[in-house]
Amino acid sequence: MFDLALLWETRELILQGLWNTVWICFLGCLVALSLGLVLAALRLSSPRIFGYPVACYVEICRGTPLLVLLFLLYYGGPSIGLRLDAEIAGVTGIGLYGAGYFAEIYRGGFKSIPKGQLEAARMLGISPWHALTRIQIPQMLRLIVPPGTNQLIILVKESALISIISVDDLTKNATTIVNQTFNVIEPYLAVALLYWMIIELIARGGYALEKRLANRQPRHTVHQGESAHANG
């Protein structure tokens, strides 16, 4: 029932779709991760003027579908002189949308570090920069890896929507094959498996990173028997 030959014949379309999905997701996630960090920093910065606009931005990302954002960029953009290729609109959409979620994840990470630690650092004469890079960021990283991995996975799955604005990604090319060969199951299931693989890779990566970061805990929490140089 499952026709593997069909998949072999259409391998070029599938691989092209895979490549497009991968690079668009990669760039989109990169934009989301970096813009999210900027937004979180603005929200937490001491002059509070940025707090409210960033909070609004986050609410907008959470409350509107990515599809609407993609349509705004791709179909609405030209009326204000913003002409984007479908691929670039996809990267921008995923980036802007994901940034709202990542801003919250970073903020949650920073917020969960006890204030006492920073006060203690100041008492000990540690500079704010050192406190940030040696105390806050290492702890924050450990906290944000699990929700961050989750969010990356969500973005990869949502990236299927770029097929609707005519990007030749995995989903679009699967539909093309379905329309050409009148076989529904094979293309869609094969593509579903590919998405599943990408997601599993991200999940494994996140898990490995989490373990690595956990190993870098202060010495005294290292269990006896584990040697200190294993922390590398």
Add this chain to the structure above:
Amino acid sequence: MFEILLNHYPVLIKGLTTTLVVSLSAIALGLLFGVLLAFGLTSRSRWVRWPCGLYRSFWRGTPILLQLLLVYYLLPEIGIEVAPITAAILTLTLNTTAFQSEIFRSGIAHIPAGQIEAARMAGISAWQTRRRIVMPQVLRLTLPPLTNEIITILKNSSLISVIAVTELMRVSEQIASRTFQPLETYLAAAVLYLAVNLVLARISAHLERRMAGGLATE
């Protein structure tokens, strides 16, 4: 944007109603099946746990758009003709069932085992224990992630426009192509989605406060 909202509000509201009907039906059905699947996932038998886990893994691990296309094209293939809106509700239900089951599973894990043992000792049947002891507490514990899931489904319902269900997104596309004002139209759609989701978040926060009050007095 306001012009679009003013001139086209009857169709927009109609689209929004369809969006709400589809999403909320899926959520309600997903609640029912999600609870059942959660019990399956926490079952003592491996033969129940394993297929339930596979189901959850597939529906959580693949894009919902792909799931929608698969369901929509596959059903006629196996001789079942359904209206697009039925396929849409079916897909969203199958999807949210997996996500809700995970929410409930983690909620069930938070109920102290002692309560269930005590119930068994007191001669309360397994089903009664689930219905009267476990689930009321789980619902309270899982309200915040459940709200997130409702909002996610509402947002995801936008993609059923692809199979020509005339919900809010589809209606917006029609208005945009008629008025040649895509920017304004999609902004209007964004505002409507945002408004509904903000209201939902408010209701949930209110419920959470009330339920927390209930917990404190126990």
